[in-house]
Amino acid sequence: TQLLEQSPQFLSIQEGENLTVYCNSSSVFSSLQWYRQEPGEGPVLLVTVVTGGEVKKLKRLTFQFGDARKDSSLHITAAQPGDTGLYLCAGFLSGGGADGLTFGKGTHLIIQP
Amino acid sequence: GAGVSQTPSNKVTEKGKYVELRCDPISGHTALYWYRQSLGQGPEFLIYFQGTGAADDSGLPNDRFFAVRPEGSVSTLKIQRTERGDSAVYLCASSALGGGSDTQYFGPGTRLTVL
Numbered sequence: 708t709q710l711l712e713q714s715p716q717f718l719s720i721q722e723g724e725n726l727t728v729y730c731n732s733s734s735v736f737s738s739l740q741w742y743r744q745e746p747g748e749g750p751v752l753l754v755t756v757v758t759g760g761e762v763k764k765l766k767r768l769t770f771q772f773g774d775a776r777k778d779s780s781l782h783i784t785a786a787q788p789g790d791t792g793l794y795l796c797a798g799f800l801s802g803g804g805a806d807g808l809t810f811g812k813g814t815h816l817i818i819q820p
Numbered sequence: 821g822a823g824v825s826q827t828p829s830n831k832v833t834e835k836g837k838y839v840e841l842r843c844d845p846i847s848g849h850t851a852l853y854w855y856r857q858s859l860g861q862g863p864e865f866l867i868y869f870q871g872t873g874a875a876d877d878s879g880l881p882n883d884r885f886f887a888v889r890p891e892g893s894v895s896t897l898k899i900q901r902t903e904r905g906d907s908a909v910y911l912c913a914s915s916a917l918g919g920g921s922d923t924q925y926f927g928p929g930t931r932l933t934v935l
Contacts, residue, residue: 737920738921748926748928749926749927749929750863751926752923752924755921755923797862799920805865805868806868806918807865807867807879808853808863808865811862812862813861
């Protein structure tokens with residue numbers, strides 16, 4: 708059973724379009740993080756959200772943490788080819804659990820010029 | 821300064837052999853993590869070190885897997901009697917202090933292929 712479900716698994720859109728990627732769980736997380744991973748490299752942290760309902764913006768990227776701290780979304784406005792990559796959500800379970808991050812399977816995003 | 825480095829970048833071995841994978845964390849980082857990423861999956865937590873001690877090894881899949889960090893810096897992940905199912909990218913990450921609010925910095929990984 709996957710603790711963090713990401714959708715869609717694959718997304719291919721044209722440059723300039725908007726998109727939203729989702730990360731859902733039945734478990735409560737003390738924090739959720741979004742990473743981007745390029746082929747042959749390790750994941751790179753984009754943002755951490757901690758408070759239920761929190762919204763963070765990073766240029767054209769908007770991250771939201773659900774009120775119940777069980778889900779998160781990543782919205783990209785006016786996508787560019789440089790946004791292409793694997794987007795992973797990850798978090799620490801609330802109330803105990805492993806000291807390492809729990810990851811979703813990721814969303815493979817391709818932005819076509 | 822330098823990021824997290826991992827060696828080798830690629831390792832091909834035969835079923836049943838022993839392998840060692842090395843991680844050099846960012847200098848001064850006390851926390852070190854090992855993850856395993858299989859094809860088409862997100863990284864899966866294996867073990868967490870705080871200094872020299874393994875604070876959480878709950879993610880190690882079985883007793884063929886073992887990791888050490890004898891001086892609190894470099895860590896080695898050791899896999900005995902490798903199996904084809906061990907083929908994956910093994911990622912190492914370090915953070916300054918550890919804990920949920922601390923940023924983990926990942927290395928590029930070691931791609932292990934067991935034939």
